[in-house]
Amino acid sequence: MVNRERGNQIEYFFNPNNKIENVKQTISGHSYFTTWPVDSLISIRKKLNTKLKAYNLNYWQSEFCILENTDDIGGGWKRDLGINTALYVARVIHADLTIANASSWQWWTALTNANFKDGLIYLDTGDQKDLYNLNKMKSDGNFHDSKLLWAFGNFSRFIRPNMQRIKIQLNEKKTLKKQYKDLMLSAYIDKKTSKLVIVAINYSDTDKTIDFSGYNIQAKYETSKDKNLEHQKVTKQIITVSGRSVNTLIGSTSK
Numbered sequence: 001m002v003n004r005e006r007g008n009q010i011e012y013f014f015n016p017n018n019k020i021e022n023v024k025q026t027i028s029g030h031s032y033f034t035t036w037p038v039d040s041l042i043s044i045r046k047k048l049n050t051k052l053k054a055y056n057l058n059y060w061q062s063e064f065c066i067l068e069n070t071d072d073i074g075g076g077w078k079r080d081l082g083i084n085t086a087l088y089v090a091r092v093i094h095a096d097l098t099i100a101n102a103s104s105w106q107w108w109t110a111l112t113n114a115n116f117k118d119g120l121i122y123l124d125t126g127d128q129k130d131l132y133n134l135n136k137m138k139s140d141g142n143f144h145d146s147k148l149l150w151a152f153g154n155f156s157r158f159i160r161p162n163m164q165r166i167k168i169q170l171n172e173k174k175t176l177k178k179q180y181k182d183l184m185l186s187a188y189i190d191k192k193t194s195k196l197v198i199v200a201i202n203y204s205d206t207d208k209t210i211d212f213s214g215y216n217i218q219a220k221y222e223t224s225k226d227k228n229l230e231h232q233k234v235t236k237q238i239i240t241v242s243g244r245s246v247n248t249l250i251g252s253t254s255k
Contacts, residue, residue, distance in 0.1 A: 065108035
């Protein structure tokens with residue numbers, strides 16, 4: 001059993017009685033072993049956010065890949081280039097940004113030659129009898145992009161530094177646990193330009209139709225089983241979000 005409360009670093013560094021000067025009001029943490037089951041994904045981040053608010057701290061999520069065993073995607077062993085791992089990680093990002101209020105989020109590694117869920121682009125020799133021989137890869141080999149790479153793009157390509165997260169919610173009343181198995185929305189705005197970015201994660205198998213008539217959505221980028229950040233021009237504000245997909249909607253708050 002992993003001990004999720006290994007210390008009280010926030011109190012150690014930021015308790016006024018300790019008088020540690022010249023320490024930035026920011027704390028970093030990893031999301032390992034805090035993402036399953038969904039109840040834990042939510043409750044741990046709520047508890048963290050309460051502590052951050054008490055000490056007026058900024059939070060950076062500084063490292064994550066798949067380690068813990070889950071019902072949704074199994075454990076970290078064996079590569080998964082498909083949409084399942086991409087959706088799982090997108091949900092973790094969503095929780096870290098919206099519940100823990102993280103202002104920075106990092107993945108473990110970009111390139112990997114391992115048979116593990118730890119990269120965005122996967123390398124191998126191309127030889128099925130000796131796929132993971134690193135020495136062979138120094139002179140030749142193959143690379144494979146993952147759906148996780150493209151799902152990251154739904155966040156990192158469009159949510160830029162100095163953007164601010166703003167409130168957005170569906171009219172449907174669902175518990176967070178049910179929401180995290182269904183449709184998740186987060187929104188970000190550039191106050192200088194009024195540019196609006198909405199990331200919509202549809203974890204369910206069913207297409208969802210959403211009324212965005214309060215906004216001015218002009219484009220949608222979808223990552224799903226068959227699409228990699230595929231662009232679609234938006235002319236109507238009633239938008240369908242495909243089942244098992246990560247989407248970025250681009251627009252503005254003014255019509």
